[in-house]
Amino acid sequence: MDDKRSLMMNKNIGDFENNVDEEMDLRRGPWTVEEDFKLINYISTHGEGRWNSLSRCAGLKRTGKSCRLRWLNYLRPDVRRGNITLEEQLLILELHSRWGNRWSKIAQYLPGRTDNEIKNYWRTRVQKHAKQLRCDVNSQQFKDTMRYLWMPRLVERIQASASTSTGSATTSSCVTTPSDQFMMTSYDDGLNNNSNTNMEHLSFMSNGYVTPETSSVAVSPTSGLTEYQMGSEVGKVENSYYNQDQSLVGPQNMSPPQNYLDDNGGLLSEDLTQSYHNWFENVNGMIPPNSDSFWNIGSDEDFWLLLQQQQQLVNNGSF
DNA sequence: AACTACCGCAACCGCGGAGAC
DNA sequence: GGTCTCCGCGGTTGCGGTAGT
Structure with missing residues (x-):
């Protein structure tokens, strides 16, 4: 642990959980294969939840938080790996315009994607573009640019690639999984209670935007x-x-x-x-x-x- | 080949809400 | 109502890989 993190932990007097961490000499940092194996085995038998006790019972010298994070963001079988697809990019932009940095809420509409992954995407890609434009990512100028330029362009690229492919909705390179389904179905059900499974009804598509x-x-x-x-x-x-x-x-x-x-x-x-x-x-x-x-x-x-x-x-x- | 700078991502943190007692 | 504990969220950090020099 570096000095900064050590200092931060020592300052955390009010958090009982972390006080216990120090007493129990818990492991931190990257997970080993053995640890992953223990966690997977335990959850496959007993299910997830009650992370602190789960960690103890599984014989892991990790905090409950750490176990939960490792499982949800990496080990869970339905975690979707690979690049963010065009459709996912579009959804992220649209949902972020509605909810801001509510990553977990946004992640609910991207099956297999974690809030952490979406957050990372936003920070590394979207904020980079804002930086290139020399404007704040939260500024109206950047929001307008996203809405009137980037998002219509994504729609176009999605539809262009869909017309040249044979029924596959995912267009950019991505490792597909059994749960790799076009996410608009859940998006519709969750937001609009709409049975459409294409993207035509998205607000920015129906408001006279570029199509x-x-x-x-x-x-x-x-x-x-x-x-x-x-x-x-x-x-x-x-x-x-x-x-x-x-x-x-x-x-x-x-x-x-x-x-x-x-x-x-x-x-x-x-x-x-x-x-x-x-x-x-x-x-x-x-x-x-x-x-x-x-x-x-x-x-x-x-x-x-x-x-x-x-x-x-x-x-x-x-x- | 060696070094540096940059980028992406996994893992960490503090904080606040919720539930149990 | 107060305290304790757990859980989940959003923000941040640092490591490893890679591109550039």
């Missing part, structure tokens, strides 16, 4: 990043932005910065990232329809490629 029917997709041949455009056809895109109330806003007041690329497409010397973000903020929550690639940003290079894409679109007059 695949109203959009088109093109993959940049140079960067591989996906360009996302409003309108029925590429090339006939309306120069429009969506306000928070779904109303269209004309382009006249929101030209992106013209000065972040030189004539040869090279980067200018000023703080170009800030320039772009200033423009982004200046549209006051209105999301440019072509900026989907924000959510594919994985590196600085990707970011500059995105900026170049935006510039090309400006030059083409479709922005």
Whole structure:
């Protein structure tokens, strides 16, 4: 145990449970195979619950808390391993917009996923995007960006992949388990008491948001990043932005910065990232329809490629 | 090959609610 | 009603793996 944690434990005078921990010389840190085996065997025979006594009876020198956490987050047979799928990402975004950091509540609607896993996903992926946008993850700007840009894009990707697959609803790489079922059924039952098993009724889909029917997709041949455009056809895109109330806003007041690329497409010397973000903020929550690639940003290079894409679109007059 | 920086995830923590006595 | 104990939640930390230099 490091000094900090030791100090924290010593400060925890009021928690009887932890006082006992110190007296009993309980194990901490990573679980061994033997410990896992003991826990699995005991629970398979006696069931879960009463974690403190369970730990003692199973011969584990662990706190009840530790046993519970290990079982629920890792050893439980229906724990779903592997990457968060597109559908799961969509659900997490939607449910988080409703409930905030109520991870356990959100996890109820993602079978096999633990609150810990969802929390980790949010912290590592979603907050990373917020950081890239230089805005707070709880800010209205970021929430709008998620709602009007990221989530519609996810819907599109889900439906696009569903149309090319043979009935599988899961699209990204993931280790499937017997309980690997599309989670919308439980989502419907829990939230809306709705028998539909597709995603059409999700609030952000029925409120006039961007949908695949109203959009088109093109993959940049140079960067591989996906360009996302409003309108029925590429090339006939309306120069429009969506306000928070779904109303269209004309382009006249929101030209992106013209000065972040030189004539040869090279980067200018000023703080170009800030320039772009200033423009982004200046549209006051209105999301440019072509900026989907924000959510594919994985590196600085990707970011500059995105900026170049935006510039090309400006030059083409479709922005 | 060696080192560093970063990222993802498992495990920990404190806290508060609930239930038993 | 007060105390004790357990449980579950949300926040945080640190380790191990990996990408980058």
